[in-house]
Amino acid sequence: MGRLGTSDYEDLRNARILENQARMATLGLHKTASELRSIASSVKPTNLRKHSKKDYTLTPLRRSVRLKHSDHRLKHSSTATTNKRPNRVSLRRSYRLRGKEGGVSEESVEESEESYGTTPSSEERRPANMPLVKVGGLELQLSPEYSARRCDSKGRGSLYDPVYGICCHFCRQKKLCGEEDCKRCSDLDMDEPCIGKTDCSACHSSNGVLCRACLMVRYGEEMDEVRKDKEWMCPHCVEEKGINPYWICNSSLCLRKRKMVPTGIAIFRAREMGYKSVAHLLMDELQRTNKVIA
Structure with missing residues (x-):
């Protein structure tokens, strides 16, 4: 396949580029631009900020008011008389x-x-x-x-x-x-x-x-x-003494010790199912689980 000819748009564009280059040469802009580049490259910056490493070993550390007060109490207690109790803890x-x-x-x-x-x-x-x-x-x-x-x-x-x-x-x-x-x-x-x-x-x-x-x-x-x-x-004591082995404490701490999930707000579910409290609900569930395992 032969080469296609240029379009009218390309011919117009090339003609405008040549016209602009001739105008810039007439005004001497090419020479001015090259001179500016050479001047800019030859000038070296003089006000560069010098980095100075700070020596923190000579700077006193900041102390909070609480630590200063604690140091004062320790210093005061060391000079106190021997009739006072040693190693006292001051409460915040x-x-x-x-x-x-x-x-x-x-x-x-x-x-x-x-x-x-x-x-x-x-x-x-x-x-x-x-x-x-x-x-x-x-x-x-x-x-x-x-x-x-x-x-x-x-x-x-x-x-x-x-x-x-x-x-x-x-x-x-x-x-x-x-x-x-x-x-x-x-x-x-x-x-x-x-x-x-x-x-x-x-x-x-x-x-x-x-x-x-x-x-x-x-x-x-x-x-x-x-x-x-x-x-x-x-x-706890009712179960320990064997009075009712299924009557357990249903606090979250005690249920976690038993590896059981805490019940949360289970009183609404317990009352809907006819139980008097959460402990009665758990007691019935433990009895049913024990019968299934047995």
Whole structure:
């Protein structure tokens, strides 16, 4: 096949290129461009920024206020007299614990280091719903605002208090109970038990501490009846003593130890199926599973 001829567009384009080149040669632009390139290549930059390596060994380290305060305490404790207890730990206090937003007044929370956080001896061991909290002999009282809010929720309580609140084994909320006649949570009387938390007659451990709401929803028992029953035992002790081997604790911690999936909010499914609580549902399921395996 022969070569095709150029089109009119290409002829017009080539003619315009030749015309532009002739015009640039007439104006001397080619010579000017070459001179500018040679000047630009011959000029060397003079204000280059020199890199200087900083010697950090001579720079003092920044110290936070907390570390400076800790160093000051250590220095002060080293020069203290020998009659004080050695190796004391100074606790960090949040604004809530200082009485700014918490349920305890500021005066009652500023405990002395000698008394706060001490572990009770064997003679001082108490039931789990009456733990001993030493505050250096200071007068304890709730602020009027928190006293009015304490009984807003009778089930689990309305006030969270990490110092005086007793932790429920299931919901793990350290709250002051909402019982109106509880002297421990209303007057902060450490010699009285919290009547809004249960206590196992067998183990007296934290496994048997349940609030009113968790006791009813998870185990189908009333707090008033449990409080009257001096022989009441937690699910751990009931199973351990063989009273009812299928009556187990259904908290997430205990179910994971059994390699069982936590039930979550299973009370709605339990009540739809006619069970009184989640524990009754699990007891029936464990019995059926045991029969199938057998």
